[in-house]
Amino acid sequence: MARRCAAGVVLGLAAASAGAVELTMWVMPVTTNAQHDIPDLLAPWLAQHPDVHVRVTVLDWESGWNKITAAAASRRGPDLLELGTTWMPAIAAMGGLEPLTPAQLAQVDNGAPYYPELWKTTQVFGRNGVYGLPWYADVRAAFYRTDVFRQAGVDPAQAFSSWDAFHAALRKINGQSVAGKRVAALAYAGKNDWNVVHNLAPWIWNAGGDMLSADARRSALSTPQALRAIDFYSSLAVEGLVPSNALEKDSDILEGAWVGGDYGVIFSGPWLMRRIFESPPGSVVRSNFDVAPYPAGPHGHATFFGGSNLAIFKGSRHKAEAWELVKYLGGKAPQVQLALVSSMMPARIDAANDPAWTSRHPAYAKLTAIAADGRAYPPIPAWGPLETVYTKHLGQLAELTAGIGDKYGAPAMKALIADTVTEADKVLEEAN
């Protein structure tokens, strides 16, 4: 509670006046200084709505989920809130969110300004209703060292053109020594990381597989396409292209190590740009990096698309004002403004193509281009528990590939995936 109070910021009129409305808004720490940046973001809207106050509470990703579900269950919560794209269907299915009316949808052109994959996450799979607006996007791409590629004689355009080309490129860059530092080819984390599923999903999609069956009732991880992708992804560690000590680390540590020059390639999101530019001006990586799409598989080069949406809480007593604020934050200018301070990508297509975003560095424009192939998980209410099942089991690939004993092989991997599918299907069964 003390933490909440400490994180709360009241914006608007200093003193309550007759008829004044106070909106409560829950957000995640989308910027490194959300306490300061969110008020800045709201300032133009508040200037146009002098009779409205906004009390902003910055939650954290660890405890936010429990707090939001408790609010949804008790019907006591904020007026509007930020929800991760994979959280939204669960909270909507609990009846915690107010669906948008046809009139409200018409005001946002029925979602046309937003990336369609992100717009999909404002709904619940198989049901009617839209529960909010996309706010910002997390899009994944390959961040690579141009100097290492150059030294190894690898053409980046070729390296990401297919899995075979990517594999060959990694073999060439692995062990290159740049500025006295030996560079490992690729970094990805093992079991102790929240990105396990997001890291694997693009490989599965690009192999022609999927995370779920078409009707979203069963896990699709045991299809030949998905198995092929998991095998290819794992084999990079088995072969030593991903150093085995990376498998005991998390994404945050690995991203820091990549910025420090330890790895040639890492798959990450737009926040890595901020980290790169926060490194010392003379750092090797800062002036020698670029961004590329996921290596094209047999079925394309899709990437993971996530992020956050804004929604109106069902129990809100000020739904009209809350909608006005959601609509404002879903607009182009606020989305660009948020992207500039947060390093997360705008969820609107026009904002993601705005020069204020794309001209900061060529890599930003490339992220926008890569987002066109972004793909989100099916917005099912059971995604939360399902992702835990997937993360739990797929994280164990590290146990197989770290080179302890002689465990790795097709039978071990198939057994692991079979266990995953059994548990995942049981979770999905309850949802249907």
Add this chain to the structure above:
Amino acid sequence: MSDLGLTISTASGERPRRRRKVDAFPYLLLAPAALMMIIVNLVPIVQGFRMSLLKLNQYTLSQFMDAPFIGLRNYRGVLFDPTNPVHSGMLGALRNTALYSLLVTVCAVAIGLGVALLLNRDFPGKALARTLLMLPWVVPTYVVGTLWGFMWQRDEGIINHVLVDVLHLMDHKPFWLIGSNTFFAIVIPTVWRAWPVLMLIFLAALQAVPEELYEAARLDGANAWQRFRNITLPSLMPVIVIQVMFQIIDNIYSYNIVAMMFGKGAGYPGEWGDLLMPLLTRQSFSYWRFGEGAAVSFVMMAVMLVFVALWMRTFRRSMTSEA
């Protein structure tokens, strides 16, 4: 005798009434504590038991205590249904928890007792040594998990550096956070944090043993081992029995160190690192299976109550100084 004494009848029928005076004053003193215990313990326990009989999950959470009543189905599912997600991995976690509790308890008690015996003599800097040895216990378990998580890193961690580069005890750096060594990666920090407080408790108990007993034993020609076995150990037995029981309970309910060391993903440390409490948290809360989670909690509570009852019964005599 207090003026608040009450008279109650203990006989019935035609037999002559025997009256016994009961002093109510102690009960009045205990009443606030008892009331608080009922509010903070008994009410949640009863509510938790009720939850364990409900189909309380993601889809019924908004109904909370009005969720569908399903009797003992949750208990059957988590205990006997191999396809139940909460049951998945439970046998492995049970095995790990049993081994972990046993190993941590034995090591922590042995080290605590050994160091207490060493400190139970006068030497320069004794107070400073005792204070410094208490430092691991001062570190919160969450911090212990985080710190040791870094220390166990294969290439950058200090443990492999000491074992391989400094002491040359191994010819290669092993993984501690991947594979079966995960078990030791959680046991060792737990022991590291647990033994100092045991040392302090044993030291206090040792200082209460009358010196005359040792003097008499020396006069009778008893050597150090005989004095330890016949005087020290029996004198400490009440404390040891209680501390072992507390250690076992603490370790069976252990959560923080595993959560901090492996909690950034699904919170699953792998086949050899999963304990019952992290499993319960992950597979009931993260899976949103609250009814089944409550059922597992009740099974654990019942097992623990039986264990404590058996322990108290077995060592009842040892817990009294007259034994």
